[in-house]
Amino acid sequence: MNYLDPEKRSILAGEYVLGTLTPAVRANFERAMRFDASLARLVGEWADRFAAIDTTLQPVKPPTRVWRAIAARTTPPTVKRTGALRESLAFWRGLTAVAAGVAAALVLVLVVTTLGPQMPSRVVAVLSDKDGQPAWIVREDKARATLVVDTVHGQTVDAQHAFELWVIADKTPRPLGVIPARIDSHATIPAASVPKDGVAFAVSLEPPGGSPTGLPTGPVLYQGRVLND
């Protein structure tokens, strides 16, 4: 799908709002929109244009059981947290599905990292998006006893959000802090702060300072299992 041609972008945004895109194309479009504010703006313009059709629609009050069902699934906070955790774990369990993509990406990554000027370092994990596209690399720098997190091709994120890295150990996500999205920057994490029994890494979208709860509050966008030596 061509996201660059201005006319096509607008038409595509219109079709997105209209709802005529196939589920796969719509999902791709939503991913593109997440990192492209001007695409999001086109969608907003179309949503506002078509909303005029709804101005004569008579409201219909839903039965109270609808709110009760929603409330049961969204509160209280303690229930919500276990819910979010379970959901996230289900997502992380999907790791095997992208393993093949990760293996393919790893070949490329190893070439890139061995060509770099830094000390030889071991790739600990490659974090990919839902389509298996690699987005982040976690390397171990044994000499400095750190983990280094690099973005593969640079990410964009608006001022209201930040990427936060998590390690999954004992079925629980542990926060490792906010990681920079720019391609010329990387995060360095003391190896001692990462549990030895970590099985996977993940990156979620959080408020600027990171999750306020100590557990992911936004969508988990990238994931990758820990690769063995």
Added chain:
Amino acid sequence: MVVATGSMDRVSSDLMQRIGRKDQSAFRELYNATSAHLFAIALRIVRQRDLAEDVLQESFVSIWDRALDYDPVRGSVMNWLVTIVRHRAIDTLRRLNVRPEGASSGDEALAFMASSSDTATDRGADRRALDRCLGELDELPRQVVVYAYAFGYTHEELAARFKTPLGTIKSWIRRSLDRLKHCLDG
């Protein structure tokens, strides 16, 4: 419409921030202000109340989880919610693989089309502008766009309903969107 007033939009943008911080009372406020309009939109697409109730429930659970994704650049809160509900409703029909027969959808569509061409003054400037620009489209492409928006018809359903090849339906939609955009912006 009772909810999409200017003041509701200002409140809503702030509400989304609070919902993003998991403020349950803000969430309830949003539900109270928008659910009747959103339920009507879901009903118009899925036609059956039990399906529409599921659509509304799933949509609001997703809104609770995704509130921080809302960005004012995406248009008003209300219209962001409408897009979520419409997509959820369209997905429901895709999964069922059959469009439930509801109360006289054809009649309502015809009534809607008819109402598009009258010049009632109580519809607001946005509606009048859209009506005018829809009116500049040819008859069939206009109906295709309205069916897609109002009833969530897929390309395939539109092709069957209007007895027109799929490729023609797609190009009608693209051309209509282009013309609508220029008409409404111009």
